[in-house]
Amino acid sequence: MSARDQAVLKTVAAAPAPAADEARAILKRLGVPDSAFATSGRPATSPISGAVITHVRETSPDEAKAAIGRAHEAFKAWRKVPAPKRGEFVRLIGEELRAAKDDLGRLVTLEAGKVTSEGLGEVQEMIDICDFAVGLSRQLYGLTIATERADHRMMETWHPLGVCGVISAFNFPVAVWSWNAALAFVCGDSVVWKPSEKTLLTALGVQAIVERAAKRFGGVPEGLSEVLLGGREVGEVLVEDERVPILSATGSTAMGRQVGPKLASRFARAILELGGNNAAIVSPSADLDLALRGIAFAAMGTAGQRCTTLRRLFVHESVYDKLVPSLVKVYGSVRIGDPRTEGTLVGPLIDKSAFEGMERALDESRAAGGKVHGGGRYTEGACADGYYAKPALVEMPKQTGPVLRETFAPILYVMRYSDFDEVVEAHNAVGAGLSSSIFTTDLREAETFIASAGSDCGIANVNIGPSGAEIGGAFGGEKETGGGREAGSDAWKAYMRRATNTINYGKTLPLAQGVTFDVEA
Template sequence: MTHTVTEHFSEQLSLRARALLRSLGAAVPEPGTLAARTPISGGVLLPLTASTPADVDAAIGRAATAFRSWRTVPAPVRAALVRRLAQLLVAHQDELAELVTLEAGKIGAEALGEVQEMIDVCEFAIGLSRQLYGVTMPSERPGHRLMETWHPLGVAGVISAFNFPVAVWSWNTAIALVCGDTVVWKPSETTPLTGLACHTLLRRAALDVGADPEVHQLVQGDAAVGEALVGDTRVALVSATGSVRMGATVAPRVAARFGRCLLELGGNNAAIVAPSADVELAVRGIVFAAAGTAGQRCTSLRRLIVHRSLVDELVERLTTAYDQLHVGNPLDDGVLVGPLINERAYIAMQAALLRAQEEGGEIVCGGSRVELIGEQAFYVRPALARMPRQSDLVCEETFAPILYILTYDDLDEAIALNNAVPQGLSSSIFTLDQREAEQFIAGSDCGITNVNIGTSGAEIGGAFGGEKHTGGGRESGSDSWKAYMRRATNTVNYSTELPLAQGIHFG
């Protein structure tokens, strides 16, 4: 595209973003220093105003005040707010998904899937509102009852990343609200418009059901805004999604003030392909996990550990599949791979591919830039790189569509390779041998361990998160709600005596 045509296209995208915000009920923001850009063209969608330190302080104050009354609302009644949010998400799924595509560059199917994930987690939270179970246990003292109860924690600060600009927010917010917490959300500075849209829908839901809209606050801006949120003692829980470097900064600051952290950080996910694998199934699972979202998922497949007897066949099949991937404008039909989020991501990808070659690797296919929509948009062909060993480069996470291919001879070796990276988010094995599958499930040190599917595409029913440098947090399903509440052990004496525990006699 010529400069003039690209500029015109960017203006069209900007107009579309304004129209989508209006259809979602959000006011078009006033111009400011924070620019919402689209990776589709690299152009500015809308300029808006970043939050100041005073804005962050005020937002936390409003959330802390709202918590005092919100915590006393019965959990099933709190769920009415989440139920109404789910209804609004259903009604506006297409518009919100398109806004996700404009800001994050996801293809339509993935963007719609992300909004569906929001709806699903709302449904999970609604059911959870009647299942915030404590436990009772026998007391050693006669006439006493011993039990544990769960209570709202306070203000939850949520810091989310660009690659799932709305789903991760909903994981935290739907569950936190049902648990009786209030929320202050800082979206990625790369995706501020989806943040504005979701905040608007939630406040509308609150007004529709008679809940206090102040239970949710939105702050926008760069790392300084996040730092203000992280350092405030009124924020009981900081749930942060992003890089390992970000987590290494957040965790000590929160710990220093004895707050709580829920961290979802990097992933360097591997799939093992065993000799017994259904190769056709494996190819489909590998391609989606490695190339989906242009390799910009925390669960994207980055390492492929293939049995030596199968590697040549599998590489040939994957090369054929990669050659057929349609890279292009995610708003167009038939596109499977959209753009990288920005130039920085492209530079990191090219640097990693150069290092791979310097370390004796072979770039089998992909890696080149696809010139589609001007100089400020960065489209690339997903890359396959055969590596002689698991080097320092392979142990790092590059947030781009690079799949490093390694070989193994026995399963213990493959599991050791899977585990020999700092991150521990997602892993998978393709095998029809049940013994191999069970050995892998027991041996992988990741928070997510799959059999005969790829590393990405988690359902909301299971707790999502990982170990080691991934941060140890768990969000979404299972008992992840416990992160958003505090536990109290209660002893009730309904006797006329005052016996002490452990049989102690005093006085």
């Protein structure tokens, strides 16, 4: 056998198995029942190759209403379970996630196209939020409040709210559910989840894991965790049903503009996690090596398909010619390919529509005077079957046109600046307000950036990129990002209702503010 033939055989042997075969094997190991699939159902595909993995049985609008009904009844029972015991259920979910981490992480890679470490990292986020929620189950604290009335006590208490609806996007197909569900479960709520129609299989895998935890826990009411599989019409049922008092929706700003008013019209709570046209500033004092690495991950990670992806970069004119050529070199050498292959850093875009959107944005950038480095479709080897894009770095003369909106693809717009106050103003001059960062060793710049007159985003970082938020801090943003907060800090309060209680343990009836109202008995 020739050396060339041996090399070919070695390459074939090392090639990952077909995504469809691998995904079906994982679904079986996770315990997803055959009843979830249907030969004429909605196709579930893999962006790795564009191949259909299987067909999923869709939820009809009537079935969605019935699921919400089950969840509503489950809530009535679950709210009576003591919060620490509810935390035990979430602890068991975390245990089951640990056991299934490799399989679920791989399924995320197969269905969403994330590289292996990001697929596993997303499941680790689920585990982390379960740990956070377990501790929280013993810390749902209210306050004792000073009262002006003698022999009275005033306090606030927190109670379960009801059915929590969750609408998630394809780019974080399982983590976003967990940010909401783990908190909702310990707060005493039931959860009805409508995942993206592009990532239905991961939702089925998660539901199977939850059902295993419920079996171990015992006594979990039927309907506590429901999954609705389908398109927009199923999501509309969840948005419009009066039995769903709170809904967390992750997606585009356009989606939020439709969902928000509908929830407001029936006085439901909205946790909106929408677009993010995130920026970073590189100051004259920045550690350029640190900045280079932080920018590369933030801009190219997940093929630019994170809501926290770095999309705008302002570089001070004194370091522009040092940093930007190095970035261009990194962009030209980053490894693109099958996300399951070791060493791959950039996997596929989710579908053809995403790639075409990127191409349109680059054409518009050129027309606006931008100098495009990279971009275009990557078709080497097996990548010809999916929509793999070469990350694009675009040097722009100013912030205009496509720079002012979010394109969900690996495009980084780079611009020079000279004045710090002016660049902060430019940083804030977009509709979204999710995440932001500055690379600097100047204490005054760093503190100003995170102060009230600095970044107007919900997340403001120093010497790290805008992506990669961890459990513990509340996640979310301002302006067109929607104002919602999930995961850490006191985000749990959104899933509960607050009651202010006043208890009179005396024999008189003093009124507040000195009001008198005496009547004869």
